[in-house]
Amino acid sequence: MLGLPGVGGDDMEDDVVINGGPATATTPTEISPAPATGLGSAEAAARLRAEGPNTVAAPRKRGLAGRVFRQLTDPLVALLLAAAVVTTLLRDYPDTAVIVLVVLINTAIGVVQEVRADRAVAALDRLAAPTARVVRDGRDLVLPAADLVRGDLVRLEAGDVVPADLDLTDAVRLSLDESALTGESVPVARVAGEEVSAGTVVTTGRATGTVVRTGAASALGRISALVAATRPAPTPLQRRLSSLGRVLGLTAVVLSGLVFAIGVLDGRPVTQMAVTAVSLVVAAVPESLPAVVTLALALGARRMAGSRAIPRRLHAVETLGSVTVIASDKTGTLTEGRMAVQYAVVPGDDRYAVTGTGYAPDGEVHHRGEPVSAPDELRALARAGLLCNDATVTPPTDERPEWTAIGDPLEAALVTFGARCGLDPDTTRDAWPRVAEAPFDQDLRRMTTVHRRCDGRYLVVCKGAPENLLAAPLVDADAGELAELTDAAHRLATEGLRVLAVASAVVDTPPDPARPAGLRPLGLVAVGDPLRAAAPGIAAGFEEAGIRLVLITGDHPATAAAIGGRLGLWRDGDPLANGDDGDPGRAHPETRVYARTQPEQKLDIIAGLQTQGHVVAMTGDGVNDAPALRRADIGVAMGGGTEVARQASDLVLVDDDLTTVATAIGEGRRIYDNIRRFLRYALAGGVAEIAVMLLGPLFGLPVPLLPAQILWINLLTHGVPGVALGAEPAEPGTLRRPPRSPQESVLGGGLGRDVLVTGGLIAAATLGAGVWAAAADRPWQSVVFVVLGLAQLGVALAVRAIRTPGSRERNLALPVAVAISALLQVAGVLLPPLRELLGTSPLSALDLLACAAIGVLPGLVLRLTRRFRGSNAPRAGTNDPHAGTADPAGPAAGRAG
Known part of the structure; x- marks a missing residue:
């Protein structure tokens, strides 16, 4: 019967060290009780x-203008708008159009996502x-x-x-x-x-x-x-890109100003140097970065959807790769979300385990680890549970594909238990019709029914809390038998299960069901919400990926501790926070299990974990989870949960399978790797261009590149090849490395160093080619132009992801994009219209071969370095997904770690 506390109910004394007590109902607002006739x-x-x-x-909704303004104030977007203004002033309208289109797409995506709160309400x-x-x-x-x-x-x-x-x-x-x-x-x-x-x-x-x-x-x-x-905090990627936008803007302005000053001091026209400086600012800004991010996120979202995980917010796709803590509700997430009899004990302390999923009758009875047919004493216990019971279980229908409980879920679990013991619920109830009953009494904590037997006698069945039922004069049994059953009840309760005792008696005349006596104990049933079969493996997989799983539940501390123990999250002596004791958000930093939590407290817990520097994913399926789902860095809702939870989430698991989260995390890490890969490639090109402009005069190259040439290289290298890098496949070992540090900059983990090294290689090859051409009386500026473009495109191929042997996943778009851009780069010195537009001179076939040979050198050096250094898996204990070596190929080169 519903609400039987049993052993393991709210009143149970627990022997774990906790920080709280039981929940209490809220005090009703003072108002006079309504009269029997109701209000007029x-x-x-x-x-x-x-x-x-x-x-x-x-809630009051933000207007369209406000939402658009919110998106445009992002530092990187603002920098791109400034670049668009510059390219317009330079009459580079194609580049302006591309930049504006990227800004419009990203702004539209952001505005659409801001309406999620309205849908949740x-x-x-x-x-x-x-x-x-x-x-x-x-x-x-x-x-x-x-x-x-x-x-x-x-x-x-x-x-x-x-x-x-x-x-x-x-x-x-x-x-x-x-x-x-x-x-x-x-x-x-x-x-x-x-x-x-x-x-x-x-x-x-x-x-x-x-x-x-x-x-x-x-x-x-x-x-x-x-x-x-609850406003969703910016994702780690958004925070990192905002910081990067500010750094790039400041750095580009300073270095371009330095180029302008050097040119003017060298006697160059002020106007020409001003245009050159502004062109370098544009070149230093990877304007295709938002497009790369959008493409990578969109591809990731499509892959996740194929794994039955539907992203509701695009940036959430990448955020999964940053997750360091997964806070999960027990009910319906790690457990089946349906009550089931897990164990039964008959007199003699004989314990049976019961298997099966949900309310379906399929399942087995196990004794000492072996499947057995239910013995007579166990069938008698199951029969009594069926009779002293008001619930029913209905088979699947077209509308409901699963077995469904009607009535008290705890009693429905007893119905299913009977079926798994070989009893037919309807046949049993028809054969033992109920003639009297005493409904569940909150004080006595028991329910009693009386049934007519086929021989004309009567069967009295009583079920209730063991501490109330297993006592004289209600039951007639020797002290040793009662002590065994009582001890067994306490052992089951410490496993977090609700325990019911069942007793019966056969009498000649129908008794008063409110005053049963002289019953014989039939045994105990232990009911709980069983763990999903895959849950322990899921928890272990998260640990292997360096992700901490935290259990947040409204259940009793003993239940929460038992579930945590079976998941490997909690052991005797570990901290366990109880929401009844105050603010669980201030619990011990190592706390892995939170019990008796209220919706407001879940918010505090999430905020507390974020304060500790964690990137938190929250899973849940109930209304009570919705605020925490929104407050977390990423909210993950079960597809079978409440609509409120789904609307407040960032990711919905269609099949309620938490293993899908691991797949999604791997996808998030792949996306972040590709974004860093693009940054390595694009920023290295910008470094090389600025270095060539700064150092060229020192090597006898007064104006290495004209503004139009800088913008042309920028358009070809940052455009399609850069975007294609966002589609690189995942590398081996993605889910076996620890998550990156939430505090790490997007240029952290050695990426900033690698950008400088790679940019230096490109600049060295370009300046070397220019010095050779000048000495050989070749059109050295055109040679610099061709080599600089080809060298950057070669690096795009060098930083590709490592392919797993036998892998069928390939990114054919990248070599195609590089080939097309290389042909257009060479066309800049071959086709007269382009030569006139760019200010280049024609090169001979021999000169072009020399440019190509020099241009591939930086990429070749990076590839050979990777080959000699191996796959560069991360060292144990590092948080950098690309840690392991200090080779010039660096993190964006696509390491296995």
Whole structure:
């Protein structure tokens, strides 16, 4: 029966060291109980005008202009807009068009994603009961739930969604599924005088209650306010790119100013040097970076969708690669989300394990590790559980593809237990018809039923909390047998299970079910929400990837500790935070298990982990998870969970399989690797161009490149080849390396050094070619132009990802893009219209061969370095995904680590 605390209920004494106590119901707002005739229509109408409708208020929405402005204030976007202005002044309209198009695409994506909060609140509205049974003017009416006011008298029955916060004035065998609000998987019994919250569901019984809070003041409204007020923090990638934009802008301006000063001091025209300096600023800005990021994220989103993980926010795709902590709700995420009998004990301390998934009858009984047919004593226990029971289990239908419980989930678990022991529930109940019953009594903590046997005698069955049931005069058994069963009950309770004792007796005349006596104990059943079969392996996989799994649940501390223990997250002596004790967000930094948490506390826990420097992914499926899903760096919702959770999340797991998160994390790491790979390539080109302009005069090359030539190289190298780098496949070992440090700059982990080294190689090859051409009386400026472009394109091939032997995944777009850009680069000195546009001179075939030979040298050096240094897997204990060597190929060269 619902709400049987059993051993392992809320009153159980636990022997773990925790920081908290039991949850308490909120105190009802003071309001006079409604009269039996309910409010009068006039009074209700007046209150509705004064207090407003019983709806979740939508937050004030930001206007389109405000949302666009928010996107355009991003430093990198602002730098790109400045570049667009410069290219317009230089009459480089194609480059201007590309930059503006990139900005528009990224702004549109950002604006679309800002409406997620509005959808989350709208989902809360849809969750609320659309109608309610209300007593008005002495009559029972069905009214829109939005019309409820404080003081209304509301009637509840099984299956109803509670339409507002109610103070119960009458309750008969009432129990509610509060998991969507509290996260606790076991339904809770409620009695007259207690409060029930809006959004919870009546599973059994009936009740009448007075409305004490409506709309935004209700429990559902308070969670809505948390969702609306919780602004998602910028993703790690957004923070890193914002910082990079500021650094690039400042560096480009300083170095370009230096080039301008050197040119003027060398006697060059001020106008020419000003145009050159501005061109270098544009060249130093990788304007295709947003396009590369967008492409990489979009491809990652498509790959994730193929794995049945649907990203709702594009930047969340990359954020997964940064995750250092996964905070997971137990119910429905790591567990099946359905109650099941996991163990049964019969007199003699004989323990049986029961297997199976959900409420389906498929499953086995195991004894001492071996599957067995249920013995007679176990079948007698299962039969009694079937009879003293008001729940039913229905088979799959077209609308519901799974076996479904109707009634108390705990009792439904007993129905399934009977089926797994070989009993047919309907046949058993027909053969033993119920003739009397005593419903569950909250004080006695038991339920009793009386059934007629085929021989005319009567079977009395009683189930309840072991500490109440296993005592005289209720049961007639020797002290040793009772002691064995009591000890077994405590052992099962410490495993986080709800334990029920079952007893029965055969009598000649129907007894008073309220006063059973002389019963014989049949045994114990231990009911819980079983772990998903893959859950321990999932936890181990996260640990291997350097990701810390944290359990956050509304369950009792003993239950949370038991689940944590089976997942390998908790052992005796480890810290365990209890939300009832205060602020769990200030718990011990090594805490892995949080029990009895409320929605507000989940927010505190997430914020506390973020304060410690973690990138947090939160998984959940209930209404109570929605604020934390939004506050986390990435919220992951179960596809089978509540719509509120899905709308508040960044990623939805269609099949509720947490293993998909590991796949998504690998995809996120691949995306970040490709972004760094592009930065290595593009920024090295900018460094090389500035170095050539700065050092050229020192080597007898007065003006190595004209502004138009700089912009042409920039267009060819940063364009299609750069974007193609964003589609590189993942490298081996992606999920076996630790996550990168959340504090690490996008240029960290040696990338900044590698940019300088690679840029130096390109500059050295270019200046060497220029000096050779000048000495040989060749058109040295055109040679510099060709070599600089070809060298950068060669580096694009050198920094490709390492391919796994036998891998079929290839990025053919990159070599094609490099080949086309190389042909266009050479065309700049061969085709007269381009020569006139760029100010180049024609080169002979021999000169072009020499340029090509010199141009491939930087890329060849990088490839050979990688070959000699191996795959460069990261050393144990490093957080840099590309750590392991200091070779010039660097992180963006595509290491296995």
